[in-house]
Amino acid sequence: MNIVDRVNKLRKLMKEHNIDAYIVPSDDSHQSEYVGDYFKCREFISGFTGSAGTVVVTQDEAGLWTDGRYFIQAANQLEGSKIKLFKMGEEGVPNVEDYLYESMKKESTLGFDGKVVSAKVGDGLKEKLSDKNIKISYEYDLIDKVWDDRPKLSDKKAFLLDMKYAGESSSSKLSRLRENMKQKDVTTHIIATLEDIAWLLNIRGDDVKYNPVVLSYCIVRLDEAFLFVDENKLNDEILKELNDVNINILPYNAVYEFIKNIDENERVLLDKANINYAILNSIPKGIKIINDFNPIMFFKAKKNDIELKNIKNSHIKDGVAFTKFMYWLKNNIGKIDITEMSATEKIEELRRQQDGFIQPSFSTIAGYKEHAAMMHYSATKDTDYKLQKEHLFLIDSGGHYIDGTTDITRTIALGDLSDELKTHFTAVLRGMINLSMAKFLYGVRGYNLDILARTPIWNLGIDYKCGTGHGVGYLLNIHESPNGFRWYIAPHIFDSAVLEEGMLTTNEPGIYIEGSHGIRIENELIVKKAEKNESGQFMEFEVATFAPIDLDAIDVEQLNKSERDYLNKYHELVYNTLSDYLDDDERKWLREYTKSV
Structure with a gap:
């Protein structure tokens, strides 16, 4: 199918589910900037290959929103697709929320896959559209029904980052995180950001091209923790390390049912910008939620x-x-x-x-x-x-x-x-x-x-x-x-x-x-x-x-x-740092290209 055919097939599925507008973001289930092939739904439906952008499809129109890094690329790649380019941040260009508010009728339905839309965005849409009584339907991954040869989730192996590289044990990192949780008066912390989990547990992987992370979720309590991951990715060295710091391993997609059974007395820390809407809506009603930055983000920086x-x-x-x-x-x-x-x-x-x-x-x-x-x-x-x-x-x-x-x-x-x-x-x-x-x-x-x-x-x-x-x-x-x-x-x-x-x-x-x-x-x-x-x-x-x-x-x-002085000192530093690693011709060339000006 070409792009036009894919969009038309999506529109047919939208009608079957009584969905009037459907959002296809760039994200995976972890709100990552770069995503694995399985999650490249926005690229599939639009043909636009940039790392950032959101597609909105209605029965009458389809649009792609992206930022200034990609205006030229997006215009080229959207040609012939009938998808309109919305240049984010440009004068007179509505954002996605405003566009949906203006274009959707009262009591209509907005759809998206809640696993790939952040809780922050989902909540923002719900609030923005509430006075028009627009329903949010987040249960359906309609792109999956259009994408016949969709790639599988990655099954690449993970590896443990040695202390001589990490500089701090996972035990120490967990202790620091739990101390921060106590200061915030929370008992459970839900973490979905892949890089934060990788840093916390000193593990690295190959599940996202160019990003050495492992597809996983992590829930940390004051006395134990849970890692939701495909256990086949973990070698004996990782399993021993996780066991030593009291990490329980559960299947990757078991996180949603696990969250539905969180005790009503728990106080849950999460960052709505960095967990998905389906996770947020899995938390039982009445549980106290503290929406704040993930402390790990500051630790690892x-x-x-x-x-x-x-x-x-x-x-x-x-x-x-x-x-x-x-x-x-x-x-x-x-x-x-x-x-x-x-x-x-x-x-x-x-x-x-x-x-x-x-x-x-x-x-x-x-x-x-x-x-x-x-x-x-x-x-x-x-x-x-x-x-x-x-x-x-x-x-x-x-x-x-x-x-x-x-x-x-x-x-x-x-x-x-x-x-x-x-x-x-x-x-x-x-x-x-x-x-x-x-x-x-x-x-x-x-x-x-x-x-x-x-x-x-x-x-x-x-x-x-x-x-x-x-x-x-x-x-x-x-x-x-x-x-x-x-x-x-x-x-x-x-x-x-x-x-x-x-x-x-x-x-x-x-x-x-x-x-x-x-x-x-x-x-x-x-x-x-x-x-x-x-x-x-x-x-x-x-x-x-x-x-x-x-x-x-x-x-x-x-x-x-x-x-000039800074440039000359910088070039002197470059020459002194690198020259011993070069052959004679390269060294002579570098001397010329780091000379004082």
Whole structure:
């Protein structure tokens, strides 16, 4: 079936179930950003492959809502589908709730699969539509009835993360969590976020591509805990570890019946943004529910000393791989055939040569010329550009290593550049440097600092429609709450927490000119303490990423002295950190590309 046929079949099923509008989100049952193949319902029904978006289907219309990272991609992929693109955040564009309120008749029925819609979203829809007496039907996974060859749930094996990498035992983490539960006066904590469960129990898996997590739910009480998982994924080492900390193992989907039988005297902690609507509605009426952030989110964001040591080591290895890639690209462009896809294969090949490499940390974004204007572009056989000895090439990539997770972007000049390209590149570089140099009092949040990165770009009358940076997990998700850089508090993601010592955050301003070019430069930053005096505790950043920034693309005259000094010191650090791992030709090349300007 093509997309039109799939939507029409869905509409037929909606009629059979008396559903007037049906929502298909991007989420899995755990509100994950990236999901396994089984859960890619929104991609199946729309053809849009981006990581974020929501489809709404009525009998008369179908729409896709997505954010600014994907406007260009979505417009291309929706062509011919009869699905309308709603550009989230743009003036005059209604959000999903407002659209449903305006388009649905009184006493009609809104449907969705309650296992893949968050409790927060479900409650918000129920409240928004209540004065029109619109019924919520969350029991039906209608996409499952349309999707004949739907993939199975993952059955990949899990592994235990050794203490020399985790830095803290699961017993210690459970104790910290239970102490926090006591402070909140709760007796039961329902956890559905895969990365939080993985961190808490020091287990990792392969159930979601690029995200080393295990499909599971966890319920923690003050004296015992329950892990809902396919036990066949767990080896003897994991089973012993779980037994030692009094974790009971139950089948993955048994969580719903288990929750229905929670004792009426329990006080339940959960985060409605991070559990699904079906879980919320399984909790017996009358039980006290405390809706609050999951404490684990804050625990895992502050990397411990062992994690930080390992993170730095993984970034050295990643820097070696990327520097070898940049050397290869610069020396072979125009001599051999290189395409976006072959460049993607090359960077992965070089990472696989590094000790402890597991897999890429996300799908590599490799965009030449105007393809780089699509922030999350992914080349296909139909779109794969051959790189020429001209213009700019953007590559955003990263790796999961046993000792950490990396994320780096460099935009590389493949030949002579126009004044406009150099001006745009230099503005992005200045923004990245300005944020890197920030010194601030404890208590500052990412939205207090974002303007440092955007000012050189805003001064050109240009903006980028995304945050400037995101938290990064430790051998976990590449996007991790609660820290980030963004000029506003986003309603769809929590990335505005106080910047704490040990947090790891990307710094990646950019310029994206549709039909022409895209530029992004990205390093990861570690929050650390600076001096403490009568003014308070000062904080600063330590750079974690080691790779040259392309001197061929910079207009040095546009850099001020402090920016030049930072760039020169950074390049000196890159050379001193990486040179011993390179051969003579690569080392000589790196010396040239890290020279003072």
